[in-house]
């Protein structure tokens with residue numbers, strides 16, 4: 092199946108999970124689903140049958156509130172049965188509103204923002220110490236970059252030359268209750284990361300070819316930061332770039348409309 | 357204790373290739389030998405404790421046994437959420453070593469006092485807390501922490517502490533040790549305050565009061581078996597810690613005793629009051645100012 096088609100399916104999964112569990116953060120998931128689709132379909136060397144295999148590539152969803160995007164792709168790749176998505180947010184389910192490390196395929200407990208990059212640094216460092224070839228990919232939000240811990244980790248990664256570490260920022264220009272630029276100014280974002288010693292690449296975070304290509308880049312001795320320009324709520328016209336969907340839960344009719352727009356029968 | 361730690365980790369890392377030492381930019385001379393022998397398993401993480409703790413989590417999740425090292429308050433309360441979520445929640449084998457227990461760095465000011473670390477860390481599920489009482493126990497604690505492979509906080513003093521324990525290979529996390537056996541009073545000592553408690557015991561002994569001294573090096577998990585025995589056998593139990601009374605070891609024993617319906621009237625908790633200590637001088641002077649002296653321990657017993 093083409094990755095675009097897969098991404099559409101995953102979007103529907105995320106919308107259904109949000110609808111069923113009456114859980115927030117749908118727009119945050121829709122924002123990064125293209126990135127996750129390409130990562131899990133084209134980039135990450137992982138085996139769902141052996142989720143703890145020591146040479147696997149690692150992915151950390153540092154913006155843990157987008158958990159439904161992660162659950163959708165993990166189910167699609169067979170880390171657990173697709174039916175299990177129906178248990179999202181329910182008592183007894185490991186599919187919590189923020190990922191627990193108890194779930195196969197989850198590399199770190201995220202949900203409190205600003206933790207993932209440091210943990211990713213530790214994992215990347217472990218690969219360096221033991222001469223393993225795997226790569227570590229951490230996905231953060233633009234709002235998440237308010238957290239000081241992100242910048243501590245940014246210093247660490249470049250200082251220790253972790254060129255096996257990729258950080259992606261899902262830059263959708265929104266955070267919890269407002270425009271990123273109106274809350275804590277991140278501009279000039281690219282220059283910030285470059286001055287912290289990272290190689291920075293800007294892409295359209297919904298362009299699957301571009302996302303794939305970033306990882307085929309030439310060798311560098313620096314960690315790599317990918318600024319993925321995205322649209323929050325991407326894929327559903329009435330959710331796109333409307334930050335109300337950071338917290339709003341889709342109704343039955345929203346769900347039907349979204350399904351039609353995504354072209355899924 | 358610092359030197360004992362450096363020596364122990366240097367020796368242990370020779371055999372255990374999973375050990376990675378992370379420093380929060382302290383211990384320049386201290387780790388010269390370690391760095392010489394293990395250049396690939398030492399990282400100065402800079403003055404960035406939150407990052408250092410997250411890095412330790414990632415290393416542990418990848419099969420290593422990282423040990424983070426910096427001054428006690430900075431390696432505990434400063435990076436509390438990283439300890440909570442990156443280490444304790446996934447239950448990873450990270451060893452957090454803080455140097456400067458209690459009032460060890462009294463004259464550096466309240467920023468460097470560590471009177472809340474035990475209280476705060478013992479609320480975290482999966483956490484183990486060990487407070488060595490002398491240089492000998494530092495090595496034993498480190499060995500044990502590496503063996504159990506669980507989140508473990510080791511609370512060191514500073515340097516130059518007297519040797520009080522035999523190199524007892526029976527040292528086990530969670531098992532207190534009788535240093536002296538008496539019949540009437542039990543003196544429980546936690547960590548670096550042991551020299552003061554041993555001095556207090558001499559006063560009790562001069563006054564012909566038969567006293568036991570228990571080295572309760574592990575705060576979490578608390579030694580329930582030992583405590584049960586003590587509550588049955590002794591008339592009075594005095595617990596001494598160089599830490600705030602709020603949430604400290606005395607408090608842990610009160611919680612435990614309440615749950616087990618024991619006679620808590622027997623218990624005397626001695627530690628620091630609920631205030632920041634300023635202009636308190638060196639460690640000895642600071643101890644005097646809050647009554648953590650042999651004489652005061654005896655006086656408080658008398659008044660109880």
Ligand SMILES: [Mg+2]
Nearest residue numbers: 232233234265
């Ligand atoms: Mg955002």
